[in-house]
Each structure stands twice: as C-alpha cells, then as structure tokens.
Amino acid sequence: QQQVKQSPQSLIVQKGGISIINCAYENTAFDYFPWYQQFPGKGPALLIAIRPDVSEKKEGRFTISFNKSAKQFSLHIMDSQPGDSATYFCAATVLNAGNMLTFGGGTRLMVKP
Amino acid sequence: DTAVSQTPKYLVTQMGNDKSIKCEQNLGHDTMYWYKQDSKKFLKIMFSYNNKELIINETVPNRFSPKSPDKAHLNLHINSLELGDSAVYFCASSQGAGGSYGYTFGSGTRLTVV
Helix, strand or coil: CCCEECCCCEEECCCCEEEEEEEEEEECCCCCEEEEEEECCCCCCCEEEEEECCCCCEEECEEEEECCCCEEEEEEEEECCHHHHHEEEEECCCCCCCCEECCCEEEEEECCC | CEEEECCCCEEEEECCEEEEEEECCCCCEEEEEEECCCCCEEEEEEEEEEECCCECCCCCCEEEECCCCCCHHHHECCCCCCCHHEEEEEEECCCCHHHCCEECCCCCCEEEEE
16 A cells, blocks of 8 residues: 555656656654655755644745545655756655655656756 | 665566665654556655654565665565566655645665566
8 A cells, every 4th residue: 555645757847847757645643754865876964844833934945735534645846957957856754653754656857958 | 865765776686586775864854665666657655764653555565675774764675576566666764744845856776576
C-alpha cells in the first residue's frame, strides 16, 4: 500500500517558469510533511517541510501548500532555474510516534534554459 | 568532514555472495536508517535503528540484516545476494524522528549483482 502518492513522475519546465509537484496521503495521523531534493549520484537532502497546522510555508523560491481536508500538499518552485533540475520527493511521517519517513515515488524535474 | 559516509560507493558482486555496506555518521544523531532506491528512483525504508530499538520493514527479506557496533555506525549485511537486490542503498541518520532538521542521507552505495 502506497501511503504517499506523488505526481507527476516527470516534469519539464522552461527557465523562469513555475514547477508544481503534487502529493496525496492516506494516513490522517501524518503530522510532518517534508520535501527532499536529490541530485544525480547524491543522497536526498531536506529542502523544506511543513506541519499540518499551517496551510503554506515559503522559503525563498520554494513554497509548500497544504490542504488538510483534501489530504494533499504540493511544492511550488517559482522562477525555476536549470540548477533546480533534480528529483524531488515528498514524504510524510508521524513525528511523536517515532515512525520512519514514507516517501512518495519522486518527480524528475528538468528546467530548460 | 562528511556527515553521513557510506563505503563502498560501488559494489559489483556475483549472485549467491555475501556482502556488507558500511555506514558512519558524525552528527551525534541517535537514529540511523537504511533505504533502498530502485531503478525507478522509489525510496523504500528497510530498517530504522537507535540504541533501544530495531524496526524492520516486514517486506525486507531476512537475508538483509543491520548491525550496529556503536551509535555512530549502522552496517548492512546481505547474504545470498540475488539479481533483484541490485539497487542504490542509502544510509541516513536523524535526531529522534527527524523533526525540523529531517534526515541526513549518505551519498549511496550502488550495488550490482551479476
């Protein structure tokens, strides 16, 4: 059972455009939703994270939008740059229960110059 | 001063062999993990371990076993390797469940079974 579903699998965006990646989850107990960025040959690295008590969190060009009632959250990358080309993973967990992160299937983003 | 280091980076071996991947973290974290990333980039949790508890993903074959000589190390042993074990294996660490600082991942070990 895939608890976190991510779409699209791949995404091509022109430089300066907005990249949008969506995730949906099933477990209503999840209370922490991070996004990880992975470059080829490297391990995933934490990009930005949100708790369900807020609907949006912004850090620089990266914004997470969270819809608790719909059990969905998304990553928006504004003014996308070629250096943003990477694989992005959403994830979810129940923090206080000590659960492990469950990752979505990943989105390969390519930003064309 | 690498935070989470794995060795080797590449491992090519024959079916049926037994191999180990080493992982060390110098962050002082209390929890370590092993993840498997398949050819489609899907990240699957294999184990979570701190000094109190080992949590095993029930879908992981018992040919895989984690061994932790101390808090900073979590090695992965694989017995009787199969073709389907070919993947990239990532070690990670966190303080508690990860919280605000998330997981810190190593650079991965690409295992190829021939």
